[in-house]
Amino acid sequence: MTDTAAPRQEARTESRARPGVLHAVRLALILSVVLIASLGLEALFGRTGERIATQMCVSIAAIAALAIFSGNSGIISFGHAAFMALGAYTSGILTSPAGIQRSLLPDLPAALAGWELSIPMANGAALLVGLGFAALTGLALLRLKDASATIATLGILIIVHSVLIGARHITKGSQTFYGLPRITTFEVALYLAMILVALAYIFRESRWGLALRAVRDDETAAETLGINARRARIVAWMLSGALATLVGAYYGHMLGAFSPKEFYFTLTFSLVAMLVIGGLTTVSGAVGGVLVVTALQDSLRQIEGGFTLGGIEVPAFFGVTTVALGLLILAVIYFRPEGLFGNRELRIPALERGLARVFPAPDSQAAPPKDARAGDDLVIEGLTKTFVGLTATDDLSFVIRAGHVTGLIGPNGAGKSTLVNMLTGQYAPTSGSMRYGSVDLNAVAAHGIAGLGIARTFQNIRLFHRLTVRENVLVAAQAAGHRGAAAEAVALRELAAMGLSAMASAEASSLSYGARRKVEIARCLATDPAILLLDEPAAGMNPDETRELGAQLRRIAEERGIGLLLIEHDLEFVNALCGHIIVLNRGKKIAEGTPAEIGGHPAVIEAYMGRARAGRETIQPNPREIPT
Numbered sequence: 134m135t136d137t138a139a140p141r142q143e144a145r146t147e148s149r150a151r152p153g154v155l156h157a158v159r160l161a162l163i164l165s166v167v168l169i170a171s172l173g174l175e176a177l178f179g180r181t182g183e184r185i186a187t188q189m190c191v192s193i194a195a196i197a198a199l200a201i202f203s204g205n206s207g208i209i210s211f212g213h214a215a216f217m218a219l220g221a222y223t224s225g226i227l228t229s230p231a232g233i234q235r236s237l238l239p240d241l242p243a244a245l246a247g248w249e250l251s252i253p254m255a256n257g258a259a260l261l262v263g264l265g266f267a268a269l270t271g272l273a274l275l276r277l278k279d280a281s282a283t284i285a286t287l288g289i290l291i292i293v294h295s296v297l298i299g300a301r302h303i304t305k306g307s308q309t310f311y312g313l314p315r316i317t318t319f320e321v322a323l324y325l326a327m328i329l330v331a332l333a334y335i336f337r338e339s340r341w342g343l344a345l346r347a348v349r350d351d352e353t354a355a356e357t358l359g360i361n362a363r364r365a366r367i368v369a370w371m372l373s374g375a376l377a378t379l380v381g382a383y384y385g386h387m388l389g390a391f392s393p394k395e396f397y398f399t400l401t402f403s404l405v406a407m408l409v410i411g412g413l414t415t416v417s418g419a420v421g422g423v424l425v426v427t428a429l430q431d432s433l434r435q436i437e438g439g440f441t442l443g444g445i446e447v448p449a450f451f452g453v454t455t456v457a458l459g460l461l462i463l464a465v466i467y468f469r470p471e472g473l474f475g476n477r478e479l480r481i482p483a484l485e486r487g488l489a490r491v492f493p494a495p496d497s498q499a500a501p502p503k504d505a506r507a508g509d510d511l512v513i514e515g516l517t518k519t520f521v522g523l524t525a526t527d528d529l530s531f532v533i534r535a536g537h538v539t540g541l542i543g544p545n546g547a548g549k550s551t552l553v554n555m556l557t558g559q560y561a562p563t564s565g566s567m568r569y570g571s572v573d574l575n576a577v578a579a580h581g582i583a584g585l586g587i588a589r590t591f592q593n594i595r596l597f598h599r600l601t602v603r604e605n606v607l608v609a610a611q612a613a614g615h616r617g618a619a620a621e622a623v624a625l626r627e628l629a630a631m632g633l634s635a636m637a638s639a640e641a642s643s644l645s646y647g648a649r650r651k652v653e654i655a656r657c658l659a660t661d662p663a664i665l666l667l668d669e670p671a672a673g674m675n676p677d678e679t680r681e682l683g684a685q686l687r688r689i690a691e692e693r694g695i696g697l698l699l700i701e702h703d704l705e706f707v708n709a710l711c712g713h714i715i716v717l718n719r720g721k722k723i724a725e726g727t728p729a730e731i732g733g734h735p736a737v738i739e740a741y742m743g744r745a746r747a748g749r750e751t752i753q754p755n756p757r758e759i760p761t
């Protein structure tokens with residue numbers, strides 16, 4: 134293939150509706166499901182149906198709050214029942230009538246007694262309490278990630294439960310707390326569910342949600358785009374915790390009376406079951422999980438106390454609901470790890486095709502061309518990295534020049550990737566300096582490097598595999614400060630630059646190896662880099678793909694003035710693109726110069742071919758033909 138492939142790809146660019154229109158329609162679909170299920174239950178089963186529907190709507194609201202954190206970060210939280218408890222007790226104390234409060238909590242501290250606030254005021258106060266508690270716990274908790282963060286959320290649940298039992302004069306300990314006005318009717322619960330689902334969806338599709346989903350898929354790659362992973366997690370935790378507290382307040386006003394056990398393992402287990410069964414990663418999955426689990430729980434509760442079928446008495450089997458839920462979770466994890474509703478939001482493809490005709494998204498041609506960017510040289514002096522027992526880079530000094538294509542070659546284990554990992558903050562150098570203009574890179578956090586104009590790809594491709602190709606690039610554009618339609622335009626422009634427009638809606642994990650490498654490059658370009666570090670970009674590509682990549686890289690370097698550092702084992706490819714080549718061997722720089730100088734350099738030949746052939750051979754003297 135030659136560079137004529139790019140226009141062909143353009144011609145096949147898939148038509149999409151404007152993102153705002155698509156999101157509005159998808160959200161409307163999810164809300165319709167909530168509405169139909171709730172109204173249907175209420176209409177079909179009378180008062181029992183109304184009770185179940187109210188409970189279901191509160192569950193949907195709770196799960197939507199939980200999904201804001203767990204769905205986007207991938208960290209399952211066992212702590213959200215604790216937030217709900219906080220909401221129920223706070224609102225309960227602030228709204229309970231003075232008479233009831235005096236007999237229920239005679240020793241209540243004066244500061245908490247006698248408020249008798251209106252429900253909206255009390256629930257608003259609960260929301261603020263939840264926000265404060267989330268901020269407090271988030272700062273400590275979200276240094277952790279994955280399973281350790283999940284365990285820490287379990288700690289929060291246990292601590293809050295113990296405090297609720299211990300603080301008898303405020304909560305009545307393990308005894309029933311009563312007297313809350315039961316204002317959470319079916320209608321109130323339905324509104325609450327709809328609002329929370331909308332918020333969860335809006336957050337998921339916001340730049341915060343997208344950034345957090347990128348962190349979930351690959352934290353290291355996200356940081357190299359300029360995303361502060363910890364901050365993204367804390368924002369989601371605080372919003373999610375505060376909203377769970379609000380839902381807890383309404384839950385309290387649904388129950389009217391409760392004790393700490395209502396907010397402990399049983400509630401936690403059902404919330405997590407709903408999220409895992411429906412699917413952790415989407416709002417549709419969260420809502421679907423509630424519907425499935427509610428249907429299961431309510432059907433099984435009918436038989437839990439025993440029943441008679443055709444004259445045969447079936448004995449009571451207490452706990453059957455929990456056992457069935459446990460089995461369902463195991464089955465889902467085994468057969469469908471992404472949950473019953475998968476990784477995609479609810480959609481109707483035919484409807485979306487129609488919308489694409491009526492509200493077409495601006496195509497990539499409309500995206501503004503990228504101007505050439507003048508960068509600084511990247512100056513490396515005496516850079517050394519030692520691992521125990523091994524010096525990976527040894528006193529390296531050279532300059533990666535702005536606006537030029539520099540090659541970095543060397544046999545396996547020469548220290549090339551280690552160098553890039555130091556430049557982009559993944560490894561701290563043992564000694565030496567790296568300066569970009571006047572900035573000491575050693576003093577910049579990994580997520581701050583991209584903001585300076587330095588981007589990188591990875592030797593082992595690191596895409597956000599559950600995001601679409603478009604989202605992979607969009608998240609980078611947003612991390613670089615572009616917003617809304619401007620970010621979309623940048624993403625489309627970079628997809629077009631790498632010939633990927635036709636694949637914009639595909640999930641990244643479904644692409645071929647070569648296409649994935651190109652998405653990584655497009656993602657880097659969206660951060661508007663001045664220096665781009667490419668770690669074996671052609672590895673795994675066939676000769677046609679390699680030639681096409683070479684043409685694309687040459688065009689990008691020439692048109693945009695980006696300085697490229699090209700690490701490659703394909704020396705023909707390097708010779709064809711690079712005016713200057715640096716050679717490493719066993720962590721040391723052994724040569725640098727033009728391709729012709731490097732090709733005949735004895736130390737280079739020895740490093741590649743062994744001592745015996747040095748002096749008799751040259752390395753790949755003829756540059757590969759790469760179309761311009």
Ligand SMILES: Nc1ncnc2c1ncn2[C@@H]1O[C@H](COP(=O)(O)OP(=O)(O)OP(=O)(O)O)[C@@H](O)[C@H]1O
Nearest residue numbers: 520523525543544545546547548549550551552592
């Ligand atoms: N995190 C690490 N811990 C320990 N050793 C490491 C680490 N990263 C790299 N090394 C070692 O440092 C040396 C240089 O590795 P590096 O990956 O930088 O080489 P490379 O030139 O990129 O090799 P290749 O071309 O095979 O990718 C190797 O011996 C490698 O095993």
